[in-house]
Structures are given as structure tokens and as C-alpha cells.
Amino acid sequence: MAEKDITLTVNGTDHELRVESRKLLVHAIREDLDLTGTHIGCDTGNCGACTVYKDGEAVKSCLLFAVQADGSEITTVEGMEDQPEAGMGNSDLHPIQEGFHEMHGLQCGYCTPGMIMAGKALLEENDDPTEHEIRENISGNLCRCTGYQNIVKSIEYAADVLNDREPPESPVEHEGASMETAPDGGVETDGGCTGPDLTREYPGGDQE
Amino acid sequence: MKAAQFEHHEPTTVEEAVSLIESLDEPTILAGGQSLVPMMRFRLARPETVVDLNGIDELDYLQEADGYLKLGALARHADVEESSLIDRQYGSFADTAPLVADPQIRNRGTVVGSIAQSDPKGDWGTVLLAHEGEVVAHGPGGERTIPADEFFLLPYDNTLAEDELITEVRVPTSGDDEGSAYHKLKRKVGDYAMAGSAARVVLDGGRITDATVALTAVDITNVSVPDAADHLEGERPSGDLFKQAGELAAEHANPESDEHGSAEYKRNMVRVLTQRALADATERASNDGPAARYGTDQMAVGD
Numbered sequence: 258m259a260e261k262d263i264t265l266t267v268n269g270t271d272h273e274l275r276v277e278s279r280k281l282l283v284h285a286i287r288e289d290l291d292l293t294g295t296h297i298g299c300d301t302g303n304c305g306a307c308t309v310y311k312d313g314e315a316v317k318s319c320l321l322f323a324v325q326a327d328g329s330e331i332t333t334v335e336g337m338e339d340q341p342e343a344g345m346g347n348s349d350l351h352p353i354q355e356g357f358h359e360m361h362g363l364q365c366g367y368c369t370p371g372m373i374m375a376g377k378a379l380l381e382e383n384d385d386p387t388e389h390e391i392r393e394n395i396s397g398n399l400c401r402c403t404g405y406q407n408i409v410k411s412i413e414y415a416a417d418v419l420n421d422r423e424p425p426e427s428p429v430e431h432e433g434a435s436m437e438t439a440p441d442g443g444v445e446t447d448g449g450c451t452g453p454d455l456t457r458e459y460p461g462g463d464q465e
Numbered sequence: 466m467k468a469a470q471f472e473h474h475e476p477t478t479v480e481e482a483v484s485l486i487e488s489l490d491e492p493t494i495l496a497g498g499q500s501l502v503p504m505m506r507f508r509l510a511r512p513e514t515v516v517d518l519n520g521i522d523e524l525d526y527l528q529e530a531d532g533y534l535k536l537g538a539l540a541r542h543a544d545v546e547e548s549s550l551i552d553r554q555y556g557s558f559a560d561t562a563p564l565v566a567d568p569q570i571r572n573r574g575t576v577v578g579s580i581a582q583s584d585p586k587g588d589w590g591t592v593l594l595a596h597e598g599e600v601v602a603h604g605p606g607g608e609r610t611i612p613a614d615e616f617f618l619l620p621y622d623n624t625l626a627e628d629e630l631i632t633e634v635r636v637p638t639s640g641d642d643e644g645s646a647y648h649k650l651k652r653k654v655g656d657y658a659m660a661g662s663a664a665r666v667v668l669d670g671g672r673i674t675d676a677t678v679a680l681t682a683v684d685i686t687n688v689s690v691p692d693a694a695d696h697l698e699g700e701r702p703s704g705d706l707f708k709q710a711g712e713l714a715a716e717h718a719n720p721e722s723d724e725h726g727s728a729e730y731k732r733n734m735v736r737v738l739t740q741r742a743l744a745d746a747t748e749r750a751s752n753d754g755p756a757a758r759y760g761t762d763q764m765a766v767g768d
């Protein structure tokens with residue numbers, strides 16, 4: 258009785274769904290469409306982990322019933338690699354995704370899909386935002402891990418790519434980075450502090 | 466938790482919405498959903514039927530007409546934030562919009578929904594009071610207007626009848642000699658106010674001919690401060706005058722101590738916020754230009 262047939266266009270694909278009116282959009286995306294990149298981090302609308310890009314703007318998909326999204330076009334983090342900007346940087350990824358990878362914009366990664374979608378909404382409106390504008394635009398997205406610094410840098414990296422500027426080099430050890438890195442991924446300082454030696458052997462570490 | 470089961474209705478005209486609300490058993494109105502959806506998930510609200518306004522295009526407007534600035538029930542916080550009319554003429558609205566919640570919530574939440582929510586911590590009720598605005602309600606008997614100072618009753622309670630919906634809130638148009646501002650104290654970006662103060666002044670020949678002050682989060686509803694208004698009217702604007710008005714606002718405030726601060730602290734902040742709002746309102750009344758150019762940039766605070 259309290260069910261409805263709806264159509265959602267998610268990442269370019271039309272989906273016809275029968276949903277209870279009370280089903281949240283985030284649950285339709287995760288459970289019915291099996292797109293679990295969109296996360297749920299709270300019950301209150303505070304955390305932003307569920308942010309998706311709907312009809313040209315960022316919304317929290319836990320604050321919307323799926324029936325309210327009938328007929329709308331939605332992009333989730335899974336669709337980022339198919340956006341026209343994907344591949345503009347040094348990989349097949351969308352420049353925002355590449356930014357998070359290169360600039361160490363995530364630790365546990367829980368907030369990342371929401372951060373990426375909030376970042377997309379910002380860059381769609383303004384592809385060269387100031388640091389202040391970036392911070393303003395991710396103010397509805399909480400991160401417990403990073404302290405936000407590298408998230409801001411990740412979105413700045415994407416803006417560099419979109420504006421044909423050379424993005425900064427990744428601080429993280431990987432192919433192509435010229436910086437000398439210590440075994441823990443940090444940079445060696447004059448004091449010779451290299452952080453823990455991750456190659457050392459641990460007692461019982463050779464057990465198969 | 467999941468919301469309880471409900472039936473979702475999507476009228477496309479105000480007329481249809483009014484007759485649905487009349488015929489259904491205790492329906493609840495859904496606008497931006499940014500307060501209602503969490504309330505339904507916590508089952509603080511368990512409506513059996515929901516009348517969703519989002520398909521009623523005729524309610525999606527923000528415009529000046531007939532001597533009023535009018536906001537239809539689907540004008541979102543973000544629409545206010547992006548409006549150049551607001552930026553030029555309505556400083557308090559321009560201050561408030563970016564201080565409500567966060568960008569995602571501002572894309573969906575509506576000004577009218579906030580006023581209907583009647584949360585004493587909500588920001589828009591204070592702005593409506595400071596502009597001596599009105600709520601336009603539609604019910605089976607037709608249309609009626611409710612002055613802002615007769616609208617709010619208790620936390621989450623107002624004088625709207627069960628079978629009415631708000632189609633519009635409006636405030637008298639702001640002339641070039643009028644200025645307004647809103648100052649908000651919050652724990653961190655995106656939070657509800659610990660205290661807030663809106664001020665509006667009209668200047669003529671260097672004197673204040675009309676003034677209002679209203680407060681957020683320091684009483685059981687958003688409240689205006691008639692004593693402060695009386696004290697300001699007829700006077701020349703000055704730092705001393707604003708300090709006295711701020712003190713009157715602080716006396717009028719009735720804050721409660723909580724985990725964010727003591728009642729004394731909040732009362733003192735009411736004084737400070739009111740002084741600042743009056744100073745910004747006066748600066749905007751004496752200058753023409755975007756709100757951001759005159760007055761305090763509160764978005765820069767805390768960077």
C-alpha cells in the first residue's frame with residue numbers, strides 16, 4: 258500500500274524500482290542498486306558520508322526519501338570514473354579521485370565518497386576555488402581521520418588538473434615521485450629521523 | 466531506525482494540496498525534509514500520510530512584489546544565499562543563509578519549513594521577527610496572514626491550524642535607508658545557534674526612525690525585544706546607544722545553561738551580538754552595496 262514505482266538514473270543507467278515510501282534514498286542506492294560506495298555515517302544528517310550529486314547539486318541521501326528522487330539523475334562515487342573529466346590527469350580516474358590518491362586525502366576512507374561528491378558539486382560550479390571556498394563546501398562532511406588538510410589539498414589538486422596546471426607532486430612514496438621517502442612513507446629530515454623500519458622482522462612474523 | 470510506514474502524496478498545485486490536507490487523516494507536510502526526515506527516522510514524528518510540497522512549482526519563488534519581499538514555500542536556504550536581490554537589500558537574510566547548517570542541507574531545506582518547524586534555535590524565525598514579517602497560510606477557508614509576532618507559541622509549536630499549510634513568508638520591502646544584519650554564535654561551522662541576534666534600523670536625517678531587535682536560542686521561541694527598539698527610535702546611532710540596546714536585549718533574554726555554555730555567558734553574548742548586528746545594520750542603512758561589503762564577514766571567523 259505504501260509502495261511506489263520509481264525511476265532513478267544513477268551513473269547514467271536507468272533503474273526501475275518498487276520502494277516503500279519510507280525507504281531513504283541512501284538505502285535504495287546501497288541495498289536495491291548494490292552501490293555501496295555511498296556510505297552511512299550517522300542518523301542525524303550531520304556527517305555527509307551519504308552525499309550524492311543529484312540533479313546538479315550535492316544532497317545528503319539520508320535526508321531524502323527515495324520516492325522524492327523519482328525521475329532524478331544521480332551520480333555516486335562509482336560513477337566518477339565515467340565523468341567526462343576522468344582521465345585528464347595521470348590516470349583513468351576522475352581528477353578528484355586522483356587528487357585523493359596522490360595527496361593522501363584519506364586514511365580509513367569512510368568519509369571519502371561523500372567528500373568526493375561534495376568536491377564534485379563545488380568544482381562543477383567553480384573549477385578554481387580558493388582554499389576558503391573548498392573548506393566552506395566540505396563543511397557538511399565530517400572526517401575523523403585526516404584533519405581535513407589533505408582533503409583540501411586533494412580538491413586543490415583536482416582544480417589544478419582541470420585548469421591545465423601542473424599539480425603538486427604526491428608526498429606519498431610511489432612511482433614517479435622524486436622526493437626521497439623513508440620506509441614509513443614520510444620524508445627523511447636533516448635529523449635523520451626515518452620513523453619505524455617497516456621491513457624489520459617481528460617475532461612470529463614468519464609463520465605461514 | 467526506519468521511519469514508520471506512510472503514504473506519500475505529491476500534489477502539483479496549492480489547491481490540490483489544500484484539499485488533500487483537508488481530506489486526509491492528520492497528514493504531515495514535507496518540504497525540504499531536513500528536519501522532518503530525521504524526526505520520522507527517530508519516530509518523533511509518525512505520520513500516516515505525508516503531503517510532499519516539492520512538486521508544486523508555483524511555490525518556488527523569491528521576489529519583491531506588492532511592497533513585500535516574498536519567499537514561497539519552496540525557496541531553499543541556498544536560493545537566499547545566491548540571490549543578488551537579497552545581497553543588495555536584505556543584509557540580515559544575506560548574513561543568515563550561509564550560517565544555516567551546511568551546503569547540502571541548504572540545497573534542500575526551505576526558509577518556510579524552518580519557520581514551520583518553530584525551533585527556538587532556528588535562525589529564520591528571528592529574521593522574520595526583525596523585519597516584522599508575516600506568514601501566509603492556506604486552509605479550507607482560504608488564505609489568512611499571521612503577523613510574525615503572533616506566530617510562535619512554544620518550541621516546535623505555532624498558531625498554524627492542523628489543516629493549513631504555509632504558502633509564503635514575507636517582509637515589507639527594504640528601502641535604501643533601511644539596513645539589517647544577523648549575528649550568530651555557534652560551537653562550530655554548521656551548528657545551530659548558541660545565541661543569535663538580528664537587528665534592523667531605518668535612518669532619516671542621521672536619526673533612527675524605526676528599529677527592531679530579535680533573538681535566537683535564548684527563550685522558548687524566537688523573540689523580539691521591544692524595549693531595545695523603543696530605546697533606539699529617535700536617537701542618533703552611536704556605540705554607546707548600541708551598547709545600551711545590547712544590554713536591554715541581554716536583560717530580555719532568557720537563556721538556559723547547557724553543555725555549550727552557562728546562561729550568564731549566553732546573556733553576555735546576546736549583548737555583544739546585538740551591538741554588532743546594530744552596527745552592521747546601521748552601516749548598511751547608510752551605504753548602498755552588497756551586504757558583504759558593509760558589515761562583518763562572519764564566514765571568515767574561525768578560519
Ligand SMILES: Cc1cc2nc3c(=O)[nH]c(=O)nc-3n(C[C@H](O)[C@H](O)[C@H](O)COP(=O)(O)OP(=O)(O)OC[C@H]3O[C@@H](n4cnc5c(N)ncnc54)[C@H](O)[C@@H]3O)c2cc1C
Nearest residue numbers: 302496497498499500501566574575578579581587588631
Ligand atoms: C545537521 C543539521 C543542521 C542544521 N542546522 C541548522 C541551523 O544552523 N539553523 C537552522 O535554522 N536550521 C538548521 N537545520 C534545520 C534546517 O534549516 C531545516 O531545513 C529546517 O529546519 C526545516 O526546513 P525544511 O524545508 O527542511 O522542512 P521539513 O523538514 O520538510 O519540515 C519541517 C516541519 O515543518 C513543517 N512544514 C514544512 N513546510 C511547511 C509548510 N509550507 N506549511 C506547513 N508546515 C510545513 C513540516 O510538516 C515539519 O513539521 C539543520 C538541520 C540539520 C539536519
Ligand code: FES
Nearest residue numbers: 298302304305319
Ligand atoms: S549518513 Fe547522511 S549525513 Fe550522515
Ligand code: FES
Nearest residue numbers: 364366400401402
Ligand atoms: S578518512 Fe577516515 S573518516 Fe575521513
